Amino acid sequence: MIAEDSVLLRMGVVKILQMAGFDVVAESGDGEGLLVAVEEHRPDLAVVDVRMPPDFTDEGIRAALAVRERWPDTAVLMLSQYVEERYAAELLARHTSGIGYLLKQRVADVEEFIEALRRVADGGTALDPQVVAQLLVRRGSDPLERLTDREREVLASMAEGRSNAGIAGQLVLSESAVAKHINSILAKLDLPRAGGDHRRVLAVLRFLEGNG
Amino acid sequence: MNLLTRVSPGPLTSLPGRVAPERRSRRARALTRLRRDLAFVGAGVPLHLLTAPLFVWGTIEAIGLLDGSSGSAPFVLPITIALVVVAGYGLTEAQRWRFRELCGVEIPRLRFAVARRQFAYHWLVGPCLALVELAVLVLALLAVAATTVFVWVWLLPAEFRLAHHGYTTWAAFSMAAGVAALFAVPPSAAALVRLEQRIAPALLRDDKAEALQQRVSDLTESRAGAVDAADAERRRIERDLHDGAQQHLVAMALNLGIAKALWKDRTDLPPDVMEVVEEAHRAAKESIEELNNLVRGLHPSVLDELGLDPALSGLAARAPFPVRLRVDAPERTAPAVEAVAYFVVSEALTNIAKHARATRAEVAVTRLGGILRVIVTDDGTGGADPSGGTGLRGLAQRVSSVDGAFRLSSPTGGPTVMTVELPCSAAAQ
Numbered sequence: 001m002i003a004e005d006s007v008l009l010r011m012g013v014v015k016i017l018q019m020a021g022f023d024v025v026a027e028s029g030d031g032e033g034l035l036v037a038v039e040e041h042r043p044d045l046a047v048v049d050v051r052m053p054p055d056f057t058d059e060g061i062r063a064a065l066a067v068r069e070r071w072p073d074t075a076v077l078m079l080s081q082y083v084e085e086r087y088a089a090e091l092l093a094r095h096t097s098g099i100g101y102l103l104k105q106r107v108a109d110v111e112e113f114i115e116a117l118r119r120v121a122d123g124g125t126a127l128d129p130q131v132v133a134q135l136l137v138r139r140g141s142d143p144l145e146r147l148t149d150r151e152r153e154v155l156a157s158m159a160e161g162r163s164n165a166g167i168a169g170q171l172v173l174s175e176s177a178v179a180k181h182i183n184s185i186l187a188k189l190d191l192p193r194a195g196g197d198h199r200r201v202l203a204v205l206r207f208l209e210g211n212g
Numbered sequence: 213m214n215l216l217t218r219v220s221p222g223p224l225t226s227l228p229g230r231v232a233p234e235r236r237s238r239r240a241r242a243l244t245r246l247r248r249d250l251a252f253v254g255a256g257v258p259l260h261l262l263t264a265p266l267f268v269w270g271t272i273e274a275i276g277l278l279d280g281s282s283g284s285a286p287f288v289l290p291i292t293i294a295l296v297v298v299a300g301y302g303l304t305e306a307q308r309w310r311f312r313e314l315c316g317v318e319i320p321r322l323r324f325a326v327a328r329r330q331f332a333y334h335w336l337v338g339p340c341l342a343l344v345e346l347a348v349l350v351l352a353l354l355a356v357a358a359t360t361v362f363v364w365v366w367l368l369p370a371e372f373r374l375a376h377h378g379y380t381t382w383a384a385f386s387m388a389a390g391v392a393a394l395f396a397v398p399p400s401a402a403a404l405v406r407l408e409q410r411i412a413p414a415l416l417r418d419d420k421a422e423a424l425q426q427r428v429s430d431l432t433e434s435r436a437g438a439v440d441a442a443d444a445e446r447r448r449i450e451r452d453l454h455d456g457a458q459q460h461l462v463a464m465a466l467n468l469g470i471a472k473a474l475w476k477d478r479t480d481l482p483p484d485v486m487e488v489v490e491e492a493h494r495a496a497k498e499s500i501e502e503l504n505n506l507v508r509g510l511h512p513s514v515l516d517e518l519g520l521d522p523a524l525s526g527l528a529a530r531a532p533f534p535v536r537l538r539v540d541a542p543e544r545t546a547p548a549v550e551a552v553a554y555f556v557v558s559e560a561l562t563n564i565a566k567h568a569r570a571t572r573a574e575v576a577v578t579r580l581g582g583i584l585r586v587i588v589t590d591d592g593t594g595g596a597d598p599s600g601g602t603g604l605r606g607l608a609q610r611v612s613s614v615d616g617a618f619r620l621s622s623p624t625g626g627p628t629v630m631t632v633e634l635p636c637s638a639a640a641q
């Protein structure tokens with residue numbers, strides 16, 4: 001299901017969803033319509049624009065939070081012209097599984113976007129690198145300073161919600177090297193070595209938001 | 213005093229045998245000016261004379277009150293005095309109208325106060341001016357009448373003309389006098405208008421200090437209005453671009469991306485097709501990025517919704533070098549101040565990226581009492597000059613538009629420290 005007020009873009013995203021093998025059961029142009037449609041169709045995944053009528057502020061975020069509140073099984077992927085780390089924090093505050101928050105322009109990189117769609121639909125996380133970058137600017141002289149440049153890249157990639165294989169693919173590393181980096185990062189930042197990708201994402205994000 | 217000269221040029225007909233256009237328009241201009249001067253002078257007569265009967269009435273009543281000859285005086289006199297006060301105010305307004313509409317001189321509005329000078333103008337200077345105005349008008353009328361004396365002569369009965377020999381000589385003399393007077397009318401009318409333009413603004417105004425105070429508060433108000441209007445305009449542009457161009461660009465990039473994905477494995481396509489599509493895809497993505505950065509610098513919607521802190525993290529993350537951000541401003545400030553603070557950081561980071569060759573920067577925003585302090589530091593080459601770059605000048609101007617202070621320390625070799633202090637009161641939430 002998709003909620004997006006720009007018809008052009010909605011058509012494009014529908015095309016991509018169909019390419020990826022998703023079944024688009026409903027489309028809507030605003031948050032109200034989204035809630036009605038989710039109630040009716042109970043989709044696995046909702047792709048939602050952040051700025052929609054009537055006020056063009058953060059209706060999409062409100063609608064997405066409402067969806068997650070009432071139908072926790074529906075994964076939500078937010079799209080926005082600009083990503084704001086505050087909204088990401090709001091989205092991830094209560095749920096870290098099946099949440100995505102990406103810049104709109106990412107849909108142009110079709111393969112990567114499809115990968116993010118699948119990750120979110122499967123209960124994972126997809127955070128835009130921009131969000132992670134925004135989270136990183138707030139950190140002063142702290143454990144982050146102790147990370148090597150490579151480890152910072154891995155950390156950012158991890159925060160986006162990628163699996164070890166995903167990180168390895170993105171940074172052109174071997175999976176074993178990624179695992180090594182991750183262990184070193186978790187040790188330096190004093191984070192729990194929890195199992196499961198999204199638990200790890202959560203830990204990283206909590207850390208990054210720490211002294212915001 | 214600026215004089216609005218609303219001279220309409222005469223009709224520019226230059227038919228052969230007609231007067232040349234520029235001479236014609238000069239005559240038309242002179243006539244227009246005369247017409248305007250006479251209208252101004254004429255309008256002055258009733259306004260200046262209006263006070264005389266009131267004055268006489270008031271004096272009679274006052275005398276009646278003093279020698280007890282008038283029983284009604286105690287009741288009538290307050291009415292007269294009230295009329296005098298109201299007339300003073302009303303006449304001032306009427307005079308402001310007359311000066312504005314008939315000769316384009318703006319006299320600043322007076323507060324409701326019977327100032328001495330106002331009184332002097334309406335009660336003493338006014339009647340004298342009325343006499344001079346009447347004299348000019350009468351001169352004009354007489355001049356016209358005398359010039360056209362031969363027309364009137366024919367109207368006289370024949371017996372009269374027969375009885376008065378030599379009337380044609382008299383008529384010729386009066387016509388000559390009339391023509392002379394006719395030539396004297398425009399300059400004298402113009403001189404009178406000039407005189408009145410001197411007198412009225414000098415007398416019909418507040419005290420200098422009060423006028424200045426009034427002016428300052430007017431300007432403060434209008435400047436705040438201008439700042440708000442500019443902010444609203446930025447918001448509108450941001451909204452329009454977001455709903456229009458940006459969506460279209462993303463849709464275009466998306467479709468090119470789909471084309472790329474669909475044709476990736478096709479072998480029957482000429483190789484340059486793929487190249488062109490990829491090039492277009494890349495260009496579209498770059499345009500999105502550029503437009504995003506530009507629009508984000510205008511006025512991000514998150515600034516209105518969540519305030520300065522979350523809006524700044526977006527700016528810091530977009531900079532092409534590491535930026536460290538510290539914001540310590542728990543309360544929201546007025547939207548205009550937030551907008552300026554945001555603009556300061558946005559512009560500063562853009563400048564650093566363009567000129568400073570910095571490897572890192574730091575942005576610190578602190579709220580201390582009624583001051584919002586924004587400090588942007590970079591480790592670049594320094595040597596920034598606020599008088600040179602338009603960016604820095606625009607920045608300083610926008611800071612001063614909300615009465616802020618702007619300081620820049622940028623020794624050659626760096627580091628550069630920009631400090632901006634904005635006065636603020638907590639926003640009414």
